[in-house]
Amino acid sequence: MSLKRPxxxxxxxxxxxxxxxxxPAIISVSTVVAVTLIIRAVVIRxxxxxxxxxxxxxxxxxVEVFPKVLHGFGINMxxxxxxxxxxxxxxxxxxxxxxxxxxxxxxxxxxxIVYIDLLRGLPSLLxxxxxxxxxxxxxxxxxxxxxxxxxxxxxxxxxxxYAAEVYRSGIESVHTGQYLAAKALGLSxxxxxFHCILPQAIRNVFPSLLNLAVALQKDxxxxxxxxxxxxxxxxxIYTARTFNYSSLIASAALFLAATIPLARLTDYFxxxxxxxxxxxx
Amino acid sequence: MYKIEVEHLTKYYGHKLVLDDxxxxxxxxxxxxxxxxxxxxxxxxxxxxxxxxxxxxxxxKLDGVSIHDSEFDVRDLYKRIGIVFQAYNxxxxxxxxxxxxxxxxxxxxxxxxxSEAHGKELLSLFGLGDFADSYPEQLSGGQQQRVAxxxxxxxxxxxxxxxxxxxxxxxxxxxxxxxxxxDLREQGMTMLIVTHEMGFARDVADRVCFLDGGKILExxxxxxxxxxxxxxxxxxxxQRIIESGRL
Numbered sequence: 001m002s003l004k005r006p007x008x009x010x011x012x013x014x015x016x017x018x019x020x021x022x023x024p025a026i027i028s029v030s031t032v033v034a035v036t037l038i039i040r041a042v043v044i045r046x047x048x049x050x051x052x053x054x055x056x057x058x059x060x061x062x063v064e065v066f067p068k069v070l071h072g073f074g075i076n077m078x079x080x081x082x083x084x085x086x087x088x089x090x091x092x093x094x095x096x097x098x099x100x101x102x103x104x105x106x107x108x109x110x111x112x113i114v115y116i117d118l119l120r121g122l123p124s125l126l127x128x129x130x131x132x133x134x135x136x137x138x139x140x141x142x143x144x145x146x147x148x149x150x151x152x153x154x155x156x157x158x159x160x161x162y163a164a165e166v167y168r169s170g171i172e173s174v175h176t177g178q179y180l181a182a183k184a185l186g187l188s189x190x191x192x193x194f195h196c197i198l199p200q201a202i203r204n205v206f207p208s209l210l211n212l213a214v215a216l217q218k219d220x221x222x223x224x225x226x227x228x229x230x231x232x233x234x235x236x237i238y239t240a241r242t243f244n245y246s247s248l249i250a251s252a253a254l255f256l257a258a259t260i261p262l263a264r265l266t267d268y269f270x271x272x273x274x275x276x277x278x279x280x281x
Numbered sequence: 282m283y284k285i286e287v288e289h290l291t292k293y294y295g296h297k298l299v300l301d302d303x304x305x306x307x308x309x310x311x312x313x314x315x316x317x318x319x320x321x322x323x324x325x326x327x328x329x330x331x332x333x334x335x336x337x338x339x340x341x342k343l344d345g346v347s348i349h350d351s352e353f354d355v356r357d358l359y360k361r362i363g364i365v366f367q368a369y370n371x372x373x374x375x376x377x378x379x380x381x382x383x384x385x386x387x388x389x390x391x392x393x394x395x396s397e398a399h400g401k402e403l404l405s406l407f408g409l410g411d412f413a414d415s416y417p418e419q420l421s422g423g424q425q426q427r428v429a430x431x432x433x434x435x436x437x438x439x440x441x442x443x444x445x446x447x448x449x450x451x452x453x454x455x456x457x458x459x460x461x462x463x464d465l466r467e468q469g470m471t472m473l474i475v476t477h478e479m480g481f482a483r484d485v486a487d488r489v490c491f492l493d494g495g496k497i498l499e500x501x502x503x504x505x506x507x508x509x510x511x512x513x514x515x516x517x518x519x520q521r522i523i524e525s526g527r528l
Contacts (some may be wrong), residue, residue, distance in 0.1 A: 181370035184333055185384035186436070188360030195383060199374045 007164070061246035064236045066247070069247060071277075072234035073254045079148070079220045079230075083156050084213055090156065091163030096193060098164065099171050105189075119161035125222055127154040132226035147226040159216050166208045170201030207270040214262050218255055231255070282345055284309045284347060284471045290329055290339035292322075292473045292495075299325050300497035307440075314482040314503075317492035318518060323475045326492070327442050331362040341348060343440075360389060363433030367445040371417040377428050378405070378413040381435045389436060396435070403431045407461060409421055423454030434465075441465065444458045447481075459485075465524065473505040479522055483507055491515045 043049060097105070097112035119127070131154035132147040144150070174197050181191040202209075224233035231254055236245035285307040287370065292300035299322045307313050315323040328334045330341055332348055332355075340347050348358055371380050378400050385396035404410050407427050417425050426446055433441060447455045461483050466472065466485055476482050482489055483503040490500040491512070499512040510516045 145374075175370075177366060177368050177370040178372065180333060181366065181372070184331060184359060184364045185432070186356055186388040189386065190425065191387055196372050203374065 013245050056245050056249050058159070058244055058246040061238075061242070061244050062250045065235065065247040066250055068234045068238070069231050069251050069254065072229055073231035073251070073258075075148075075228065075230045076217075076255075077222050077258070079152050079155075079223065080217050083141065083152055083159070083216060086156050087216070088209075090200075091160040092167055094160060094164035095167035095171060096198070098168055099193060099197075100189065102189070116161045116164055119157050120165070122158070124155065124158045124219060127158050127227070128222050128225060130154070131157075148223065148228045151223040151226045151228060152220075155216070155220060159212065159219075163209065163212055166205050166212065167201065169208075170205035171197055173204050174200050193240050204273075207273055208264055210262070210266040210269060214259055214266060217259050217262065221255070283307060283342075284311070284344065285330060285473065286340075286342040287326070287330065287346070288327070288337055288340045288342070290341070292325055292329060292334070292336040294325075296364070299495050300329070303339070303495070303497055305490065305497060305500075307471060308475060310471055311487045312466050312470075312472045312474065312485055314486040314489045315473065315475045315492055316477075316479065316482060316489060321492040322495040323492045324444050325442050327364070327473060327475050330442060331358060331364055333364070341370075349522075356388065359384070360436045361438050362440045362442060363436060363438040364442040365426070365429045365433050365444065365446050367448045369417070369422075369429045371425055371429055371432070373417055376414050376416055377409070377420070380417070380428065381432045384432075385435055399433060400431075403434055404428075407431050421454060422450045423457045426450060426454075426458050426483075430461055430465075439472070440471045443472060443476070445475050445477060447476070447478055479507070479519075491518065493518070 027089065043052075094112045094115060097108040098116070100109055128151050132151035134147045135143065135150045136147055141143075171193075178193060179197055179202070180198045187195065221230060221232045224230050224236065229237075231251040232248075235251040238247040239245055285305070287303060287305040290300050290303045291298070301322075303322070303326060315326065317323050325334060329336045332341070340349075342348070343353075343358070343361065348354050359368070371377075372383070375383065379398060381400040381403065382391075382393070382396040385391040385399070386393060391399075401410070401413055407430065409424065409427055409431065412420060412424065412428070417428065420428065426449075426521045430441075430446070446454055446462075447458055450458065452485070455478070460479070462472070462474070462481075463485055474482070474486070486503045488500055489503045489506045490497045491506065491510075491514075492498065493514050499506065499510065499515045501511075506515070507519065511521055
């Protein structure tokens with residue numbers, strides 16, 4: 001299947017009238033122009049606009065604060081990537097435990113169910129506060145005291161519960177015939193999951209996992225409540241000093257620049273996945 | 282000594298009785314076909330033989346030893362019995378060769394090179410030599426089903442269970458699969474076959490068993506069973522098959 005070849009020109013079918021040909025373009029252009037004009041009239045022309053612009057879109061402020069916010073955003077991205085890797089593995093282990101059957105594996109299964117119920121039922125912010133402030137406060141020798149470490153661990157624990165459920169739905173989506181075939185070949189339960197079920201399950205839920213990754217990308221900003229100097233915290237520090245919110249807008253722009261491409265990538269994989277399933281049917 | 286002995290097998294799905302005190306013996310190198318309408322319990326009987334589904338009462342013996350006996354090695358069960366399903370059940374994310382070598386490598390501890398050489402040999406024997414590196418969905422239904430047969434053969438079993446292996450195939454592809462099964466019969470493979478292809482059962486079977494309501498109502502060599510059925514239910518079943526032009 002080659003998607004690169006351009007579609008051949010359409011020569012068959014009804015001849016389009018001028019209305020059919022240009023109507024859609026005229027409608028979309030006029031809509032955009034109308035909405036822009038309304039925004040201009042209401043927002044930018046309003047008497048308050050200079051104040052709004054100064055508070056939120058002050059170019060001088062944005063330029064001044066940008067290096068610090070960008071540096072903070074580097075921390076966001078670093079935490080995000082490390083968390084992503086750990087979550088992908090840990091959630092897979094949890095889902096694996098949960099899908100095991102038989103008395104031997106019961107403790108692992110129960111652990112996984114309790115873990116997922118607890119961690120999915122608690123707000124991430126609460127976990128971040130509990131881990132990030134609580135653990136360093138214990139002053140236990142040998143344990144890390146960095147609130148960045150504990151905050152990241154809280155995010156990992158919380159998101160792993162969600163990701164484990166996504167994996168599980170993938171495992172359950174694999175047809176029972178696959179289990180039968182694996183059993184008939186003599187594969188053990190663990191071998192069956194590992195060689196036959198999980199590769200198919202992960203392929204089935206990959207778009208959903210990417211969706212979670214997008215959510216996590218912005219939720220790492222929760223670590224700012226611990227005083228971690230990420231993009232949001234840096235922006236806040238500036239805001240607290242100057243009462244100008246343009247720094248937060250700078251930080252927002254960075255988050256959008258990171259999440260939107262990832263969201264498009266997710267769309268791409270979702271589409272590809274749907275095509276694959278339609279072909280299989 | 283029989284290859285397979287099924288004694289007084291009883292099986293419930295929930296409260297529904299699917300196998301009612303079934304006994305069946307298959308000798309070495311014998312080919313036995315199970316026929317009957319859907320829901321008569323023939324596929325379930327097949328799956329009880331290699332312990333794929335648990336049964337409530339009765340014994341299944343291979344070469345005189347119960348498969349639930351403590352001296353019976355469970356790994357041995359899947360090595361000695363191969364099964365092929367109606368829906369092929371190939372692993373879609375693995376190449377044809379990986380499908381075939383998975384069990385020899387992971388279950389029976391064969392070397393990669395050895396099992397792959399044997400796998401390729403089997404594939405070319407079954408006319409599938411060009412497809413070793415293809416994925417199952419790139420193959421036609423008949424080719425996939427033949428790959429499934431090769432996969433079941435890769436453990437070098439001495440019993441093959443075939444569960445309606447042609448039911449999902451287009452009519453023009455059925456012949457390929459059936460001729461493969463006839464070849465296996467020539468080689469002396471012991472087979473228990475669930476089938477709706479009466480003509481095939483007549484050609485290939487040493488004995489045909491007619492199942493109805495979880496019981497074997499009649500068993501006889503195909504010539505007798507198809508031309509002089511004794512049980513009225515068997516007659517009724519065969520009459521319907523003949524009317525629909527399938528015999």
